[in-house]
Amino acid sequence: MRAESTSGEEVVKVLSPWLWPVLVIVSVAAAGAFGPGWALVVVAVAAWSLWSRLRRGDREGSAEPRVVQPLVLGLVEHDGKLLVCEERDEAAGGSVWRPPGGVINFGELAEDALKRQVRPTLGALTGLTAFGAVENHPVVDGRRGHQIVLLYRATLADPARYGVEDLGGARWHPVRDFVAGTEKLRPEGLAELLTQEPLR
Structure with missing residues (x-):
């Protein structure tokens, strides 16, 4: 207690x-x-x-309560490239890459949360299938977080968006760089999952 x-x-x-x-x-x-x-x-x-x-x-x-944060991310792959967003992670010592998505609200289905989070930048998603789940421990502003992340394979409903290099901050990056470890992919454990179970 x-x-x-x-x-x-x-x-x-x-x-x-x-x-x-x-x-x-x-x-x-x-x-x-x-x-x-x-x-x-x-x-x-x-x-x-x-x-x-x-x-x-x-x-x-006055300390803020420490809670586990539920997230959902979409894994969109095209021609050996993964759609990812760049963000800072102090624990990683700089920039890292993360698939698009965000927080799951209380009472919200993970798939609905993913569609809501990416709709403004990526448009509609189709073909959502569960890929796995991992834990993540980012450090932002000196505070260590704890996240449970649900991962879904997804497809862009608009085929024309696959030819766009920058989709509202999300960019296409070769999956091989993440698997080889030359680029840092978050959440933790996602790169290992991609080596065990390719998206295609």
């Missing part, structure tokens, strides 16, 4: 009823026994301790 984080406000609620009376008593005792200088030391240490707890509680309480 995951322990709930404590926010700064909760720390204040717990400590405020008794913190300052105790500080006054301890400060007076320290001043009587060791002099006024020790009273200031006691107050400073207590204040620093409280400030540290407040900062830690606020930082933990």
Whole structure:
């Protein structure tokens, strides 16, 4: 079971009823026994301790929840080339290539999500068939993500689009480069799948 984080406000609620009376008593005792200088030391240490707890509680309480993200991608192949988009992945040390697609919304079928994601740039897709599923762990802005990615073979409904070099940011890239490892393909494990089960 995951322990709930404590926010700064909760720390204040717990400590405020008794913190300052105790500080006054301890400060007076320290001043009587060791002099006024020790009273200031006691107050400073207590204040620093409280400030540290407040900062830690606020930082933990404001952290975004970490969840697994469901994605769906379409594998469109033509003449030995795969339709891919370029993106940055800090874990890979630069640019990587990824087939078009995106996030599956709650309650949405994966095939419907894929068609929705690519329609503005690629138009309609046909012939969708399941190809496999992989896990991916991208790092963006220093944050490590976790994705479950469903992969589908797909065909462009408009044959004329196969002759277009750039389809709204998606480009044709030789599959052999990904299989050989000379170009980085994401999600993780997709290149290995292509060596085991070619798209054609």
